[in-house]
Amino acid sequence: MNRIISWIMGTFFRWLPHRAVTGLRPSGRPDADSPVLVTGNYSLTLRRLLAAIRGEDAWVLSADSGGINVWCAACGGGFTHLQVISAVKVSRLAEKVSHRVLVLPALAAPGVDAREVKEHTGFSVRFGPVRAGDIPAFLAAGRKKTPAMRHADFSLSHRLDMLLSMNFILWLPLALVFGIFFPHAFWGVTALFWGVAAVSYVLFPWLPGRTGYLRMLWIMGGVALLLGLAGAQWGSGPLAFWPWMIGGAAITTLVFFDAAGIVAPMASDAEALAFALGIKSLPGLLAEKPLGRVSQDPDLCIGCGLCLDICPLAVFEKPLEGKKPVTVRPGACFSCGACVLQCPSGALSLAGKAARPGG
Amino acid sequence: MFSYLYMKILESSPERYDRGISMASLGAADRSRERMVKDLGPDDRVADLGTGTGALAFLAAEKGATVTGLDASAGMLAVAERKRAAHPAGDRVRFVQASVGQMDEVLETGACTAVVSSLLFSELSPDERSYALSQAFRTLVPGGRLVISDETLPVGFFRRLVYRAVRLVMVLVSFLLVQAGTRPVTGLPEMVVQEGFTVERVEILNRMGSFFILFARKPETP
Ligand SMILES: C[S@@+](CC[C@H](N)C(=O)[O-])C[C@H]1O[C@@H](n2cnc3c(N)ncnc32)[C@H](O)[C@@H]1O
Ligand code: SF4
Ligand code: SF4
Numbered sequence: 001m002n003r004i005i006s007w008i009m010g011t012f013f014r015w016l017p018h019r020a021v022t023g024l025r026p027s028g029r030p031d032a033d034s035p036v037l038v039t040g041n042y043s044l045t046l047r048r049l050l051a052a053i054r055g056e057d058a059w060v061l062s063a064d065s066g067g068i069n070v071w072c073a074a075c076g077g078g079f080t081h082l083q084v085i086s087a088v089k090v091s092r093l094a095e096k097v098s099h100r101v102l103v104l105p106a107l108a109a110p111g112v113d114a115r116e117v118k119e120h121t122g123f124s125v126r127f128g129p130v131r132a133g134d135i136p137a138f139l140a141a142g143r144k145k146t147p148a149m150r151h152a153d154f155s156l157s158h159r160l161d162m163l164l165s166m167n168f169i170l171w172l173p174l175a176l177v178f179g180i181f182f183p184h185a186f187w188g189v190t191a192l193f194w195g196v197a198a199v200s201y202v203l204f205p206w207l208p209g210r211t212g213y214l215r216m217l218w219i220m221g222g223v224a225l226l227l228g229l230a231g232a233q234w235g236s237g238p239l240a241f242w243p244w245m246i247g248g249a250a251i252t253t254l255v256f257f258d259a260a261g262i263v264a265p266m267a268s269d270a271e272a273l274a275f276a277l278g279i280k281s282l283p284g285l286l287a288e289k290p291l292g293r294v295s296q297d298p299d300l301c302i303g304c305g306l307c308l309d310i311c312p313l314a315v316f317e318k319p320l321e322g323k324k325p326v327t328v329r330p331g332a333c334f335s336c337g338a339c340v341l342q343c344p345s346g347a348l349s350l351a352g353k354a355a356r357p358g359g
Numbered sequence: 360m361f362s363y364l365y366m367k368i369l370e371s372s373p374e375r376y377d378r379g380i381s382m383a384s385l386g387a388a389d390r391s392r393e394r395m396v397k398d399l400g401p402d403d404r405v406a407d408l409g410t411g412t413g414a415l416a417f418l419a420a421e422k423g424a425t426v427t428g429l430d431a432s433a434g435m436l437a438v439a440e441r442k443r444a445a446h447p448a449g450d451r452v453r454f455v456q457a458s459v460g461q462m463d464e465v466l467e468t469g470a471c472t473a474v475v476s477s478l479l480f481s482e483l484s485p486d487e488r489s490y491a492l493s494q495a496f497r498t499l500v501p502g503g504r505l506v507i508s509d510e511t512l513p514v515g516f517f518r519r520l521v522y523r524a525v526r527l528v529m530v531l532v533s534f535l536l537v538q539a540g541t542r543p544v545t546g547l548p549e550m551v552v553q554e555g556f557t558v559e560r561v562e563i564l565n566r567m568g569s570f571f572i573l574f575a576r577k578p579e580t581p
Contacts, residue, residue: 090490
C-alpha cells in the first residue's frame, strides 16, 4: 500500500512532499564497519536509494527533509546540518557503528554544513555521488568519485522523467476546469499542454537564451506561428485561432514557470522571480541567498579540493597534480552555494556578477 | 519555490493551529492540558517538548512554574512568542527552537522537575520517541515527573473501527493541507519503563478511548 502511494506520489505529484519514516534502516546485513549512507525522507528518493544499493551491506540513515527531495530541500534551507545531526543522535548511530564517517548525497552540500555535523556528532562527512545508481561503484572504489559521478544529470531520460512528474500537477487543475466548464475544449487544451511541455522539455538544452524565461519566448513564438499558419490554411486568416494563441502563451508560461531549475543546470527562474517580487524565503523551500556567480580568492584557497569534489556543474578544475583548484568555468555556476558553504578557508563567494537578470 | 500556495497554507497554519487542534480532538486536547498541569506549582521547573504555540507551557506558568518550551518549528514559536508578550505569566516562560535531537544540548542534566508534552509523540518517528524519553530521564531530577498526552489506538474491535473511520477523514484533510502524517502512539508505557521511569497511571480522556495522558516518574533512587 505504501509502495503504491509512494509510486503515485513520485510519478504524478512530485511537486508535493511525501514523507517516509525517518531513521536508520539496514540494507543487506550491515555491521559496525559498514558504510552509513545519509539521505532525506522523500519517499521516492529513499525507495530509489534502497533499490540502487540492493546487495550492498550498508546502513541507510534517513533524516527529515520534510518529505522533499534532498536537492530542493538543501537549497531551500529545509535540509541542513540540523536535520542530519538530529538523525545521527536520535538513531544512536554512534553505538551501532565503530567508524565515524557519513556519506551524504553530493546534492546535500548546499545545505548541510559538514563542519557543524562533525562538531556536534563526531562524524565526518563525505559527499558521495550525485546519482544513487553510482553508489555501489563509489563504495567499491573506496569512496572515490569519478568525474561523471559528480555531475548533475540533465540528460534526455532525466528530462522525460521530469516531464510527466512535474507537469501532471500543472495539467490537473486545467483538466478539472476545462473538463467541468468547457468540455468541448478539454482535449484541445490537453493536447496543447502536453505538446508544449514535451517539446519544451526535449528541446530545452538547444533553445537559445540565458534564462529559462528567455527560452520560453521561442516556444511561445513557435506555438503562435503554428497556430497562425493553421489559421491561414484552414481558418479565416492568420488570427483565426486567436483564443488558442492566448491559451498557448498561458500554457507555455505555466510549463516554464520553474522549468530551467528542473531540466537544466541553470538557476531557478522561479527563485529569482520570487526574490524579485520580495518573497525572500519560504520555510523549507526557499532561502534567501546571493544569486551571483562563484568567485574565488586564490590567496585564501588552501587547495583542499573540496569545491572540485562537490560542484555538480564542473566549475572547478585541478590543473596539475598538487596545484590548487581554479574556477575554470564560472559561467556555468548556477549559484547553488554548495562550494561556498563547504570551503574550509572561506575562499569562495557568490558575490560575483549575478548569474541571471532579476537576481 | 515549488508549490507556493501549499507553503502559504502551512505558513499561516500556526495562527489557525490552536483552534484547529481543539476542534480535531473534539475538546480532548484542551481538557488534557488542564489535567496535565494540575499538580504543578511554583517550585517546578518544567520542559514542554513540542510546545507548538505554547498552549501547555502557559498553563504550567499560570500554576507558578518556570517553563522552557522546545519546538523545532520557527513558525510555531513565532506565534508562541507573540502570545507570551501578552500573557500575564509570560515572563516565566522561555521558548527555544530545538528539535528532539537537540535536547542533549538545550536541557541540562537534572535541570527539570517535570517534563511535559502534548501531541508531540504522534509526530515523532520510533527512534525519536525513545530518544526523547531517554533525554527526558536525563534532564529530570530524581522523583521528577513525566506527563505525556497524545492520541492512541483504542482498545476493542468496534472502537478501533470507529476510530479508524474518523481518522481516515482527518488524515485525508490534513494530508491535503500539510502532508504531515501522524501516527497514533502505541506501546508508550512499555517504552517509558524501558527508559527507567515508573508509570503511575494512564488516563483515557474520551469515550472512544483514543486520547490518553500518561503520568510517570523518575525513581527517587537509581
Ligand atoms: C500537534 S503540535 C502540539 C503543540 C502543543 N504541545 C499543543 O499541545 O498544542 C506538535 C508540535 O511538535 C513540533 N514537533 C514535531 N516534531 C518535532 C521534533 N522532532 N522536535 C521538536 N518539535 C517537534 C511541531 O513543530 C509542532 O509544533
Ligand atoms: S574548497 Fe576552498 S580551500 Fe578547498 S580548494 Fe576549493 S576554494 Fe580552495
Ligand atoms: S561553483 Fe556554483 S554551481 Fe558549483 S558548487 Fe559552487 S555555487 Fe554551486
